[in-house]
Every structure is written in structure tokens, then in C-alpha cells.
Amino acid sequence: MNKFEILDHTADVGLVAWGETKEEVFANAALGMFSLICNVEEVNGGFATQVEVEGSDYEDLLVTWLNELLYLFEAEEVLLKEFNIQELGQYYLKAQVEGEPLDTQKHHVQRVVKACTYYEVKVEEIRPQLWRAQVYFDI
Amino acid sequence: MAEAWKGPLQKVDDWRWLIPRSYKKGMLTDGMIYASEKMISAIRKDQAPEQVANVACLPGIVGRSLAMPDIHWGYGFPIGGVAATQEKGGVISPGGVGFDINCGVRVIKTNLTEEEVRPHLEKLLSLLFTNIPSGVGSKGKLSFSIPELEKVLEKGARYIISRGFGFKEDEENIEERGAMEGADPETVSSKARERGKGQLGSLGSGNHFLELEVVERVFRPDLAEVFGLFPGQVIIMVHTGSRGLGHQVCTDYLEEMQKAMNRYDIKVPDRQLACAPCDSPEGRRYFSAMACSANFAWANRQLITHWVREIFEQVFQKSAASLGMFTLYDVAHNIAKWEEHEVEGQKMKLCVHRKGATRAFSAGSPALPPRYREVGQPVLIPGDMGTGSYILVGTELAMQETFGSTCHGAGRVMSRSEADRRSRGRNIANELKERGVLVQAESKATLREEIPEAYKDVGEVVEVVERAGISKKVVYARPLGVIKG
Numbered sequence: 001m002n003k004f005e006i007l008d009h010t011a012d013v014g015l016v017a018w019g020e021t022k023e024e025v026f027a028n029a030a031l032g033m034f035s036l037i038c039n040v041e042e043v044n045g046g047f048a049t050q051v052e053v054e055g056s057d058y059e060d061l062l063v064t065w066l067n068e069l070l071y072l073f074e075a076e077e078v079l080l081k082e083f084n085i086q087e088l089g090q091y092y093l094k095a096q097v098e099g100e101p102l103d104t105q106k107h108h109v110q111r112v113v114k115a116c117t118y119y120e121v122k123v124e125e126i127r128p129q130l131w132r133a134q135v136y137f138d139i
Numbered sequence: 140m141a142e143a144w145k146g147p148l149q150k151v152d153d154w155r156w157l158i159p160r161s162y163k164k165g166m167l168t169d170g171m172i173y174a175s176e177k178m179i180s181a182i183r184k185d186q187a188p189e190q191v192a193n194v195a196c197l198p199g200i201v202g203r204s205l206a207m208p209d210i211h212w213g214y215g216f217p218i219g220g221v222a223a224t225q226e227k228g229g230v231i232s233p234g235g236v237g238f239d240i241n242c243g244v245r246v247i248k249t250n251l252t253e254e255e256v257r258p259h260l261e262k263l264l265s266l267l268f269t270n271i272p273s274g275v276g277s278k279g280k281l282s283f284s285i286p287e288l289e290k291v292l293e294k295g296a297r298y299i300i301s302r303g304f305g306f307k308e309d310e311e312n313i314e315e316r317g318a319m320e321g322a323d324p325e326t327v328s329s330k331a332r333e334r335g336k337g338q339l340g341s342l343g344s345g346n347h348f349l350e351l352e353v354v355e356r357v358f359r360p361d362l363a364e365v366f367g368l369f370p371g372q373v374i375i376m377v378h379t380g381s382r383g384l385g386h387q388v389c390t391d392y393l394e395e396m397q398k399a400m401n402r403y404d405i406k407v408p409d410r411q412l413a414c415a416p417c418d419s420p421e422g423r424r425y426f427s428a429m430a431c432s433a434n435f436a437w438a439n440r441q442l443i444t445h446w447v448r449e450i451f452e453q454v455f456q457k458s459a460a461s462l463g464m465f466t467l468y469d470v471a472h473n474i475a476k477w478e479e480h481e482v483e484g485q486k487m488k489l490c491v492h493r494k495g496a497t498r499a500f501s502a503g504s505p506a507l508p509p510r511y512r513e514v515g516q517p518v519l520i521p522g523d524m525g526t527g528s529y530i531l532v533g534t535e536l537a538m539q540e541t542f543g544s545t546c547h548g549a550g551r552v553m554s555r556s557e558a559d560r561r562s563r564g565r566n567i568a569n570e571l572k573e574r575g576v577l578v579q580a581e582s583k584a585t586l587r588e589e590i591p592e593a594y595k596d597v598g599e600v601v602e603v604v605e606r607a608g609i610s611k612k613v614v615y616a617r618p619l620g621v622i623k624g
Contacts, residue, residue, distance in 0.1 A: 114345075
């Protein structure tokens with residue numbers, strides 16, 4: 001099972017993430033998003049923080065979660081690669097996220113992800129132990 | 140690849156295609172796409188027309204759900220979409236503006252010719268590249284305190300000019316004179332400020348650019364003269380927006396409107412079209428925050444203008460004023476505005492959403508500065524990197540049909556991954572150089588995703604708006620050099 005794959009879209013970029021659990025699919029979606037931004041192989045440790053978001057359902061939570069991470073990337077200037085989802089209910093997500101402060105000498109930032117959109121957003125358990133999430137980003 | 144769209148498109152004339160209201164439950168009006176027959180087959184290749192139909196479902200929409208010929212598949216609204224909603228019973232939708240609030244274009248004129256600039260081109264580009272921050276997460280050269288940032292949000296380019304970064308007359312050549320009314324900084328979250336504060340005075344990445352161009356063709360000499368344009372003249376085009384601040388404002392309010400929709404019992408076919416009544420607290424707050432972001436973007440283009448002038452002064456050893464470096468005009472192409480339009484003989488105050496569409500007011504509009512009031516608004520249409528740009532003028536027919544709106548650029552036809560595949564192994568900068576265009580880019584990946592063939596031909600786009608009568612061509616300018624993020 002791939003952790004995620006990129007969807008073609010004329011102007012922007014879509015992402016499908018997979019996971020055995022809903023926690024895993026949320027973590028893989030985040031990893032997929034950072035792999036659009038940079039080469040995650042180049043990202044080590046040195047930064048960790050807690051993230052908490054609320055939403056009206058899983059889809060809303062997914063969009064809000066990814067947008068919160070984009071905020072951290074731009075405001076705190078960190079690249080993230082580890083996403084440990086500690087709590088995930090229908091309306092609430094809590095996670096420990098880790099990564100490295102952005103160092104333009106070392107990291108190759110490939111593109112701007114302006115935001116995660118609600119367009120065609122989906123989070124579904126397509127069969128037992130297989131979760132699928134889909135989002136589109138504004139690039 | 141995306142699924143093709145199979146819905147009905149009725150040909151009205153050679154340049155107009157109608158999606159009838161009967162196509163889909165929930166549509167409150169018809170959709171109308173401005174395009175040539177040739178473009179229609181490309182437009183049908185993805186879900187952009189469905190998005191035109193979805194916008195037609197917005198409560199309180201007035202007139203048709205419109206799409207300009209540079210229409211392409213977006214999220215929520217199509218890119219190239221225009222929709223007007225009424226003050227009472229109408230909604231405002233952050234998705235109808237987009238994340239890059241007041242992404243737009245400024246053109247700075249010079250009195251220099253190509254022959255005079257050519258020998259200095261490399262030096263100019265390298266100075267522009269090092270002095271105007273570009274690229275992902277690029278930072279401005281100046282830092283602004285929190286009270287200064289508040290002033291930027293409230294007063295936009297006017298504040299920046301008052302600080303000495305510009306000519307007094309720049310102000311009147313910017314839409315809204317560089318500052319939208321109703322911008323209360325209180326409505327902008329601390330997150331948005333955090334994300335934006337260091338980015339004032341930076342180009343950013345993606346399709347944003349700064350380009351030196353030469354006026355190559357003049358279609359309407361009388362209008363070109365009023366605009367101060369002549370063949371062989373070098374002009375500078377700046378294409379950027381509100382950077383991270385605007386992205387966060389849109390993100391914040393989309394989240395808020397997801398909740399507001401339940402409260403007001405609004406149903407829309409796509410969550411990205413989340414909206415709230417224009418006259419609700421949520422609608423008003425969004426409008427204010429969007430206006431603050433628009434002001435930030437005008438301030439951003441003003442600061443960049445100032446640095447461009449400084450660099451030309453350094454290279455040519457003359458003052459910017461004696462080099463004729465005046466602002467032709469500055470337009471927003473991602474914005475919502477309160478405007479008065481005549482609908483079926485009645486004057487109405489409307490919230491006009493333009494998502495990848497440019498305001499194109501006709502002669503006589505009181506919103507225009509006196510120097511353009513007799514001819515109409517200069518409309519600035521950037522092409523893709525290396526293809527060149529058009530300057531158009533607004534028409535009376537646009538006032539009647541499109542709420543005074545027209546296209547905004549070329550419009551993508553190829554996904555980024557396909558562009559990446561097709562450009563693998565190619566040296567894009569060299570290819571452009573062979574065509575006489577020098578490029579300085581922060582990211583090779585951006586350069587490859589932005590290859591010319593990933594876009595529609597801007598010439599075809601402009602041809603459609605001219606033939607349909609919603610704008611007129613004034614000049615075409617060929618690129619000499621480009622700075623990309």
C-alpha cells in the first residue's frame with residue numbers, strides 16, 4: 001500500500017492518502033502534503049510541537065489539520081515529516097508533529113502550497129482496515 | 140486525468156456558450172462561458188463548466204454565472220469566474236475570491252526603448268532578482284512593526300506612498316486608489332498577520348513574476364496615446380498578490396463559513412463554495428478581512444514598484460521621474476467588491492466576485508481617474524512566462540453583460556505533473572533565451588511547471604473578449620526578461 005499518491009488537476013494538485021486506520025490516513029495526508037512542498041528525505045529533527053484542531057466532521061478536520069500544518073510551515077518556518085496522531089474523534093484531533101527548522105542552504109523547497117481546499121474532500125473507510133482520504137490544494 | 144464534462148452547452152453565438160438553468164437542480168440562473176469553438180473542446184476536458192453551474196446555485200445571484208475564456212478548473216468557483224450577488228438575500232463566498240486575495244497586476248511605464256535597455260538587460264535582471272525577494276516563503280527587505288502593519292491593512296498602497304515609497308500620483312492609478320473601504324484590521328486573525336508580516340514587499344512563487352516587456356504592437360493608437368504607450372517602449376509588469384496573509388484570511392473564513400452555512404440554512408453543491416449572507420456578521424467580517432488583504436497586496440505591489448524604480452535609477456543614472464516610470468494602472472483579479480450596476484433597467488448595489496477575472500470598466504465610470512474616464516479602464520492581461528502580455532480597455536458591453544469584467548490571463552491547460560513530465564531533461568531557461576527572453580528563477584521546478592505550453596495562448600483568450608465585445612485590445616507587449624519565484 002502506498003502512503004499517498006498525487007492526483008492530476010489542471011491548475012492545482014490533488015492528493016489521495018491511504019491508511020489502515022483513520023489516524024494513519026491523517027498522518028499520511030500530512031506527509032503527502034509536505035512531500036509536495038519539499039524533499040522530505042532531507043528533513044531531520046530539531047522541532048516538535050503539539051497541534052490541536054476542531055472540525056464539524058472528518059472532512060472538515062482533515063482540511064483544518066492540513067491548513068494548520070501549512071500555517072506552522074510558513075509562520076514558524078519549519079518543515080515537518082513525523083505526524084503522531086494521539087487523538088482523533090469526529091470533531092477533534094490532537095497530534096505531536098516533528099520536523100526541522102527550514103534551512104534554505106540544505107532544504108530544497110519546491111513549491112508553495114497556498115492552502116488545502118474543501119473541493120471534493122473525502123475521508124472514507126472503504127473496507128475494514130483501509131481508509132482513503134482525498135484533498136485538493138491551491139498551488 | 141480529470142473526467143470530461145458531459146453537460147449541455149448551447150451555442151449562443153461564436154463567442155458565447157450557455158449552460159441552461161435546467162441542467163442541474165439548484166441552479167438559480169443560467170451559466171455563460173465566453174469562448175471560441177476551438178476552446179470549448181479543451182474546456183470540456185475537465186470539470187470547470189460544472190463549477191460554473193455550481194456557482195449558479197449561490198443564493199441571491201443576480202444575472203448569470205459567468206466564465207471568461209481563460210476559464211479553467213479551480214475549486215469552488217472556476218478560475219475565470221464572475222458572479223454578482225445582491226445586498227439583501229445574497230451571499231458572499233471566500234471561494235469566489237480565492238486564497239490569493241487581490242492577486243493582481245501593475246504596469247509601470249518608462250520612456251526607454253528596447254535599444255536603450257538591451258545593453259543593460261542582464262544587469263537589470265540580476266539587480267531586480269537580488270533586490271526583490273522571490274520564491275517560496277520569500278521575505279520582504281523591510282520589517283514592519285505591528286502598528287505599521289495595521290496601517291497597511293487599513294490604508295494599503297496609500298500608506299506605503301505616504302511613507303515615501305512611491306509617487307503621489309501612483310495612488311490614482313490603482314483600483315480603489317490603492318485602499319479598499321471597510322477594511323477593519325480587527326477582522327484579520329493573528330495567524331494571518333504572523334504569516335504575512337515578513338512577506339510585505341516580496342513576489343512569492345508559482346505563477347507570480349516581474350517582467351520587462353517591450354510594446355510591440357499597437358492596435359488602437361488613439362487609446363495607446365491616452366495610456367502613454369508607444370511602439371518600442373519598455374514597460375514593467377508586476378504580477379503578485381497578498382502572499383501568506385491573504386491565504387490565511389481565506390483559510391480562516393472558509394472554516395468559519397462552514398459553520399455559518401448551517402446557521403443560515405444555506406446549501407451549496409461544493410463545500411469550497413461555503414458562504415454567508417452579505418449582511419450577516421460573518422459575511423461582513425469576511426468582507427472586511429478580504430479588504431485588508433487586498434490592501435496588503437496593493438501595498439506589496441507599491442513597495443516592489445519603488446524598488447524597481449530604484450534599480451532603474453541606479454542603472455541609468457537618472458531619476459525615476461525623468462525615466463518616465465509612472466504607474467499605468469494596477470488591477471486586482473481575485474477580489475469581491477461592492478459596485479453599482481444596472482440590471483434590467485434598475486440600478487443595484489451588488490457584491491461582484493471576480494475569481495481570476497479583471498474589472499474592465501468602460502468610459503464614463505466614476506471609479507476611473509480623470510485621465511482614463513473618457514476612454515475606459517486600462518485592463519492588464521499577463522500572458523504566461525515568456526509569451527507576452529496585452530493591455531486592453533473596458534467597454535460599455537462589459538458593463539451590460541459581465542458587470543464590467545473580462546479575462547485575467549492565459550489560463551492553464553496542463554496539470555503541473557504533466558508539465559513536469561514534458562519538461563524533464565529540458566533547459567527551460569535556455570529555450571526561452573533562444574526566443575530572446577532572459578529568465579532568472581528561484582526554483583527550477585517552478586520554471587518547469589510554468590512552461591509556456593502548460594497555458595492557453597493568451598492571444599486566443601484576448602481575441603475572444605475582443606470579438607465578444609467585452610474589451611478592446613490596445614497594445615501587445617513582448618517579454619525581454621522575467622524574474623520568477
